Each structure stands twice: as structure tokens, then as C-alpha cells.
Amino acid sequence: MSIDRRAVDHVARLARLDLSEDERAVMLSELQQILGHAEKIQALDLDDVEPMSHSVPMVNQVRPDEVKPSLTQADALANAPEVEDHRFKVPRIMEDEG
Amino acid sequence: MTDTQTDIYTTTVGLEIHVELATASKMFCGCRVAFGGDPNTRTCPVCLGMPGSLPVPNEKAIEFTMKIGLALGCTIAEHSLFHRKNYFYPDMPKNYQISQYDSPLCYGGAVEVVGDWGTHPVGITRVHLEEDTGKSIHIGGGGRIADSDYSLEDFNRAGTPLVEIVSEPDIRSADEARAFVTELRATIEALGVSDVRMEEGSMRVDANVSVRRKGEKEYGAKVEVKNMNSIRSVIRALEHEEERQRKALDAGEILIQETRHFDEKSGVTSSMRTKEYAFDYRYFPEPDMVPFEPSAGWVDSIKDSLPESPTTRRERFAREYGLGVKDVGVLTSSLKAAQWFEAAAGAYEGDAKKVVNWIIADLFGLLNEAGLELWESKISPVQLAALVTLIDSGKISGKQAKLVLQGMFESGDDPEKVIAEKGLEQVSDEGAIEAVVDDVIAENAEAAGKVRSGNLGTIGFLVGQVMKKSKGKANPQMVNELLRRKLS
Numbered sequence: 001m002s003i004d005r006r007a008v009d010h011v012a013r014l015a016r017l018d019l020s021e022d023e024r025a026v027m028l029s030e031l032q033q034i035l036g037h038a039e040k041i042q043a044l045d046l047d048d049v050e051p052m053s054h055s056v057p058m059v060n061q062v063r064p065d066e067v068k069p070s071l072t073q074a075d076a077l078a079n080a081p082e083v084e085d086h087r088f089k090v091p092r093i094m095e096d097e098g
Numbered sequence: 099m100t101d102t103q104t105d106i107y108t109t110t111v112g113l114e115i116h117v118e119l120a121t122a123s124k125m126f127c128g129c130r131v132a133f134g135g136d137p138n139t140r141t142c143p144v145c146l147g148m149p150g151s152l153p154v155p156n157e158k159a160i161e162f163t164m165k166i167g168l169a170l171g172c173t174i175a176e177h178s179l180f181h182r183k184n185y186f187y188p189d190m191p192k193n194y195q196i197s198q199y200d201s202p203l204c205y206g207g208a209v210e211v212v213g214d215w216g217t218h219p220v221g222i223t224r225v226h227l228e229e230d231t232g233k234s235i236h237i238g239g240g241g242r243i244a245d246s247d248y249s250l251e252d253f254n255r256a257g258t259p260l261v262e263i264v265s266e267p268d269i270r271s272a273d274e275a276r277a278f279v280t281e282l283r284a285t286i287e288a289l290g291v292s293d294v295r296m297e298e299g300s301m302r303v304d305a306n307v308s309v310r311r312k313g314e315k316e317y318g319a320k321v322e323v324k325n326m327n328s329i330r331s332v333i334r335a336l337e338h339e340e341e342r343q344r345k346a347l348d349a350g351e352i353l354i355q356e357t358r359h360f361d362e363k364s365g366v367t368s369s370m371r372t373k374e375y376a377f378d379y380r381y382f383p384e385p386d387m388v389p390f391e392p393s394a395g396w397v398d399s400i401k402d403s404l405p406e407s408p409t410t411r412r413e414r415f416a417r418e419y420g421l422g423v424k425d426v427g428v429l430t431s432s433l434k435a436a437q438w439f440e441a442a443a444g445a446y447e448g449d450a451k452k453v454v455n456w457i458i459a460d461l462f463g464l465l466n467e468a469g470l471e472l473w474e475s476k477i478s479p480v481q482l483a484a485l486v487t488l489i490d491s492g493k494i495s496g497k498q499a500k501l502v503l504q505g506m507f508e509s510g511d512d513p514e515k516v517i518a519e520k521g522l523e524q525v526s527d528e529g530a531i532e533a534v535v536d537d538v539i540a541e542n543a544e545a546a547g548k549v550r551s552g553n554l555g556t557i558g559f560l561v562g563q564v565m566k567k568s569k570g571k572a573n574p575q576m577v578n579e580l581l582r583r584k585l586s
Contacts (some may be wrong), residue, residue, distance in 0.1 A: 014378055016186060030569025053179055053383035057510040059391045065121050065158035076141045086137045087250035094242050
């Protein structure tokens with residue numbers, strides 16, 4: 001699979017990245033390299049290898065259902081650029097391509 | 099819906115139901131789970147999505163999800179994963195939701211729904227676990243997102259464990275959808291893992307509805323309907339949407355795949371988006387969480403701990419109390435209703451069917467008028483049983499009992515007290531009734547003569563006169579017997 005400029009634009013938009021023309025060129029070549037690397041792996045005969053999602057041999061990491069103290073309202077809102085009625089104030093929500 | 103339309107079109111509905119779990123703490127952090135409260139008072143670096151925070155799954159939430167899955171006849175996956183679902187929306191501070199994708203905790207179950215159409219199985223595709231979002235308030239533009247000036251975010255709810263249940267498109271009508279949601283709600287309620295309150299949003303229903311001409315193999319365009327906040331609105335929204343699609347097809351229109359919003363007030367669905375979007379959530383395994391592989395022993399112990407399922411309860415009610423499908427359906431629609439009935443039936447010594455009749459034929463009428471559920475009534479199960487016992491003993495007539503029930507419903511008093519207060523006691527003293535009967539015979543010589551000469555049809559008139567004279571208190575059965583004896 002190769003990646004073209006349109007795919008770069010699409011991925012950038014999905015990630016809400018505003019890339020300059022130069023950055024897009026850099027991304028294109030870097031993504032091509034990464035995909036090239038993946039292609040090498042895909043070329044191997046891996047029929048007997050189980051797909052792996054995590055590289056650590058560990059399962060079932062859970063915590064007991066216990067309530068721990070939360071942040072105070074003031075601390076929770078401390079980093080908010082804007083606050084109204086003790087809520088995070090955000091700009092108008094635009095319905096856009098997910 | 100006309101019969102002709104049912105002949106021409108087939109409706110296909112699949113439901114997606116979200117249920118908030120009633121754990122003490124959130125899905126991936128120790129913040130308390132509760133409804134409402136002061137905004138942003140139950141948050142921490144994890145549920146606010148701050149960099150460097152480490153979410154850890156709540157064991158109880160996983161157990162609750164497996165309970166739901168097992169109760170719905172699902173298989174518990176030997177290996178399951180959390181995934182990141184990437185999209186941008188301000189009610190989700192991480193810009194991704196931790197959810198499950200191709201390896202859900204539970205899959206492949208079925209629920210049996212019961213209605214006038216008989217019993218019908220509805221497949222359960224999957225039951226998975228994810229986190230809830232925060233709550234947005236849109237300011238300006240009448241509160242609608244598209245017209246608002248800005249929005250305010252409260253993250254108290256963000257990170258609440260949320261179970262998603264996806265059904266197969268096996269539902270064929272609004273009524274089957276109602277039956278399915280009712281069944282699901284009763285099942286989950288019985289498990290004690292969620293409040294399942296649709297009005298408070300702890301249970302939310304979305305529907306995929308498509309209509310096609312009979313005989314066509316391909317499904318019609320899939321329309322997603324959102325914002326149904328009660329079982330009643332599920333019925334209304336689906337009936338409306340079914341009708342809308344049929345009419346469109348009648349008119350030769352082409353339906354498009356879209357999401358529609360149900361408006362409670364107008365009872366109408368309207369399109370939420372005009373543009374078609376191909377959502378690209380770029381799911382990938384959540385690197386912060388290792389796979390989940392429950393031991394067979396754990397799954398078995400959960401299986402053993404499951405309470406009586408609504409299906410089993412229905413079978414037991416039919417067997418133990420000799421009730422028909424319809425009565426059983428009404429009484430098992432929720433665990434609380436079933437428990438109320440069983441308490442009343444337990445306190446009553448005669449045939450439980452009599453108690454059922456009083457609940458369904460009379461008490462439900464009063465409850466509906468007052469907008470109450472069975473278990474919210476001022477009348478206790480024991481008081482209802484006492485009322486039916488009083489009828490059996492002849493102390494009051496069935497007709498009087500209706501008045502007594504009304505009084506009990508209003509005051510919550512014992513039936514004896516209501517009877518005394520309203521002076522409703524039935525007179526079963528033979529001497530007292532005989533005196534009235536004699537008076538009536540004397541006053542209505544003509545009618546009495548007719549009965550004597552064999553015209554028994556006239557006896558009803560005389561019974562009525564005695565009842566009238568006794569202000570409805572005379573035991574009607576005794577009046578009848580006395581009249582027959584005296585006029586034979």
C-alpha cells in the first residue's frame with residue numbers, strides 16, 4: 001500500500017492538524033517510509049504467529065471498585081481557558097467530518 | 099398502520115442500548131459515580147484526560163458486564179480488548195473514547211420477547227463495555243447545537259462505566275421493540291447492576307429502522323433514530339418512522355441512510371445531518387490496558403450467581419399461579435411489579451388469580467390515572483390481599499370492594515378502616531335482609547305475582563329494588579335466594 005497526498009490530507013484533517021505545504025511534503029515521505037517498513041513485515045510468512053495487541057505478557061490488570069477523592073471543583077477548572085457556571089466553556093461545536 | 103401497508107412492507111429494527119452501570123467508582127478511575135450534582139466536582143486527571151494519567155479498568159464493571167452478557171445468553175470472550183475510538187467532541191476530553199471494537203467482552207446471545215404476536219427470539223450481537231461522556235449545555239440558539247453560540251461542559255458523568263448492547267435486526271414492529279426494551283430493562287434491573295432509568299439517561303435506546311417492500315431481499319436504507327427517553331417514546335418514534343418510510347416508498351422516493359432526532363413534543367423525527375459522513379474512528383488497541391482473559395472459574399461463578407431471569411419467572415408464574423400469557427407478561431414487566439404481586443399473592447390464602455384480577459382490572463386503572471407504578475401505590479400488597487379476603491368472606495360485595503379500593507388508593511388505609519368510614523359493610527344478616535325483602539314484595543305485588551306464576555325474569559327487578567332499599571349493602575346472593583324461596 002502506498003500513500004499519496006490526498007491520504008495525507010485526509011489523515012491530517014482527521015487528527016485536526018493544520019499542516020503547511022512543507023510539512024505535508026515531510027509527512028508524505030515519512031509516512032511512506034513507515035508503510036514501507038510495514039510492507040516488509042507483511043511480506044513475511046506469519047501464518048503460525050498469533051496476532052499481538054500488546055508487547056507485555058500480561059492480562060487482567062484491574063482495580064477494585066473503590067471511590068478515591070476527586071479534584072476540587074477549583075482544581076478541576078484551573079487549566080480551563082474559559083469557565084462559566086463552574087463548567088468548561090468551549091467554542092461553538094461545528095458538525096464536521098469525524 | 100393499515101392492513102394493506104402491512105401486506106406490502108416489511109419493517110426491520112435493530113436496537114442499540116446503552117446502560118450506565120451502578121458501580122461505586124468510575125470505569126477507569128476512583129471518582130464517584132452519581133447522578134447530577136455540582137458540575138465538575140467528580141473529576142480527576144484520568145477522567146479529565148490529562149496527559150500522563152493512567153486509566154485502570156474497574157473489576158466490578160467488568161463483572162457487571164459479564165453478568166448482563168450471561169443473562170442475555172451470550173458467550174463470554176476468552177480474550178477481549180479495549181480499543182480507542184478516535185473522534186473530536188468537547189464532551190470527551192481525551193479526544194478518544196475507550197471502548198471495545200472487534201473483541202467485545204460478550205457476544206452471540208438471544209432474548210425471547212412476548213406479546214400479542216406470541217413469542218419471538220431477538221438475537222444479541224454483542225455486549226461491550228466503554229466509558230460515558232460528559233454533559234454539554236448549548237448556550238444560545240434555543241439550546242440547539244447548530245444554532246448555539248458556545249457550549250458548557252460538565253465532566254461529572256465522563257468515565258462512568260457504560261455497557262452497550264447491540265441487537266440483531268430481528269425486531270419487526272414498534273410493539274416488538276417495546277417488548278424487547280421492557281424485557282431487557284427487567285433483566286438488567288433484576289441483576290442489580292444498573293438503575294436502568296430512561297428519564298435520567300441511565301438507559302438509552304437508539305434504533306436502526308428500515309422498511310422495504312415484501313419479497314425484496316436487500317434491506318432498505320438504514321435510518322438511525324435517537325433521543326427516545328421512555329419506552330413510550332420508543333413506540334411513538336418507531337411507529338412514526340415506520341409510517342414516514344412507508345409513505346416515502348409509496349410516493350416513489352428514495353430513502354437515504356441518515357440519523358434522525360425524535361422530538362418528544364411533536365412526536366416526529368427529523369434529520370440531524372444533511373451531509374453523509376463516512377466516520378473514520380481509527381480504532382486501535384488501547385495501549386494503556388492489557389487484554390482481558392477471564393478464567394472459566396470466574397465466569398462459572400458469575401453464572402451461578404445470576405438471579406431468576408424474566409423468562410424463568412414467567413414460566414414459574416404461569417405454573418405456580420395458573421396465569422395466562424397476558425397476565426404473566428404484565429406482572430413480570432419489571433422485577434418490582436413481580437415482587438409486589440408475589441407479596442400480595444403470598445398474603446392471600448385463596449386462588450392467586452383473584453388477586454391478579456384485582457390488580458389488572460381495577461388497581462391498574464387507578465394507577466394509570468395517577469401516573470404511578472404498581473410498587474409506588476399507597477396500597478400495600480398485604481392490604482390488597484386483605485381486601486380480596488373480605489370479599490371472599492362476604493363482608494363486602496365485589497361492587498363495594500371497588501369503592502373500598504378507591505378509598506385505600508387515596509388514603510393508604512387498611513380496607514377495614516375504609517369500609518367503616520364509608521359505611522360500606524355488606525349486610526349478610528338473614529333477618530335484616532328478610533325484612534327488606536318482605537317490604538319489597540309487599541310494595542311490588544304485581545311483579546311478585548309474575549315471579550310466583552313462573553316468570554323468573556322479573557326476579558332481577560325485585561333484587562334491584564331490595565339492593566336500592568338497602569343502599570347497596572345487602573348481600574346480593576342472599577337477596578336472590580330469599581326472593582326465590584319466598585316466591586316459589
